[in-house]
Amino acid sequence: MKNLWIAYTLLSCFGWMNELGAQQGKKPLQTIIIDPGHGGIDPGAPGMKSTEAQVALQVSLKLGDTIAKAWPDMKLVFTRTTDVLPGNKPTKDAALKYRADLANESGGDLFIAIHLNAAGHKPGGWYERRVVNKILKTRIVKKGKKTYKKPYYEYEYENVWVPNKAKGTETYVWATNKNDDKVRSMNKITDYSGEIDSTTTLELPDPSDPSEKARMLIYAQNYFRKSLNLADLVQQEFTAAGRVDRGVKQRNDKGIWVLQATGMPSILIEIGFISNQEEEEYMNSESGQAEIVANIFTAIKNYKEKLELRNKPAAAVNEEAPKAF
Numbered sequence: 001m002k003n004l005w006i007a008y009t010l011l012s013c014f015g016w017m018n019e020l021g022a023q024q025g026k027k028p029l030q031t032i033i034i035d036p037g038h039g040g041i042d043p044g045a046p047g048m049k050s051t052e053a054q055v056a057l058q059v060s061l062k063l064g065d066t067i068a069k070a071w072p073d074m075k076l077v078f079t080r081t082t083d084v085l086p087g088n089k090p091t092k093d094a095a096l097k098y099r100a101d102l103a104n105e106s107g108g109d110l111f112i113a114i115h116l117n118a119a120g121h122k123p124g125g126w127y128e129r130r131v132v133n134k135i136l137k138t139r140i141v142k143k144g145k146k147t148y149k150k151p152y153y154e155y156e157y158e159n160v161w162v163p164n165k166a167k168g169t170e171t172y173v174w175a176t177n178k179n180d181d182k183v184r185s186m187n188k189i190t191d192y193s194g195e196i197d198s199t200t201t202l203e204l205p206d207p208s209d210p211s212e213k214a215r216m217l218i219y220a221q222n223y224f225r226k227s228l229n230l231a232d233l234v235q236q237e238f239t240a241a242g243r244v245d246r247g248v249k250q251r252n253d254k255g256i257w258v259l260q261a262t263g264m265p266s267i268l269i270e271i272g273f274i275s276n277q278e279e280e281e282y283m284n285s286e287s288g289q290a291e292i293v294a295n296i297f298t299a300i301k302n303y304k305e306k307l308e309l310r311n312k313p314a315a316a317v318n319e320e321a322p323k324a325f
């Protein structure tokens with residue numbers, strides 16, 4: 001709890017500094033950190049023909065290209081550009097810390113992590129032994145001196161292919177809810193799905209709940225709302241492109257730790273399920289990657305425009321109350 005309050009305080013300071021920057025005419029979005037998930041010894045979720053680390057890197061690099069072309073002045077920082085753990089670190093945790101440190105030291109205004117989702121037993125699908133036919137038969141049963149005909153069924157089995165059907169996109173923001181009991185109880189009823197190293201999945205807290213409202217208000221003053229807004233814009237673009245919308249979500253766990261360790265608005269995008277054969281094909285294809293990149297870029301562009309509109313001098317004067325964005 002103590003750490004949480006330190007985080008609140010720090011983030012409030014950052015928020016205040018951002019406001020100050022805005023009033024001095026600083027562009028609100030100058031540095032974007034792009035964080036391709038996993039890498040090297042950590043391949044992330046496996047597909048049938050690719051890994052999460054590979055596809056996340058391809059899409060991240062293309063997103064960087066698109067941003068660089070559209071906004072040549074934008075400073076772009078990648079946590080990795082090849083198939084290694086960021087910073088060539090030896091462990092996943094060391095790499096995770098490197099991701100956050102690099103983002104913070106680079107003075108990022110926005111942190112975007114790109115990941116692929118996974119669900120089910122195996123990528124693509126799996127064989128399951130199922131009854132496909134039952135035949136009524138009889139056998140002779142002896143009881144004392146009498147014999148009876150006893151009916152019974154003979155079952156025919158077949159190995160049936162069960163496709164791995166989970167699909168769609170979801171975008172995570174840092175969970176402000178740290179109620180462990182709630183996390184545990186919700187986790188019990190959650191089917192396995194999501195980041196391969198994730199342990200918990202939470203839906204967004206109900207903003208009409210007074211205690212949630214109070215908690216969220218603290219973040220509303222700095223990064224949480226911005227993160228939420230961008231996450232929502234990303235999901236809108238994916239939906240418009242015909243993807244299955246699994247929504248904006250929150251998660252309290254190690255896998256999302258990087259979101260809370262970065263002192264800037266931060267989101268983690270699950271661009272699709274690598275465990276779903278159709279989505280794996282899509283995410284490996286040129287046209288699929290181009291569409292995903294265009295969707296994310298449009299969302300960032302809309303986010304950037306909103307920030308710039310808000311930071312115009314007339315709107316920036318003496319605004320201290322939380323805003324709708």
Ligand SMILES: [Zn+2]
Pocket residue numbers: 037038044045052115116195196
């Ligand atoms: Zn991942």
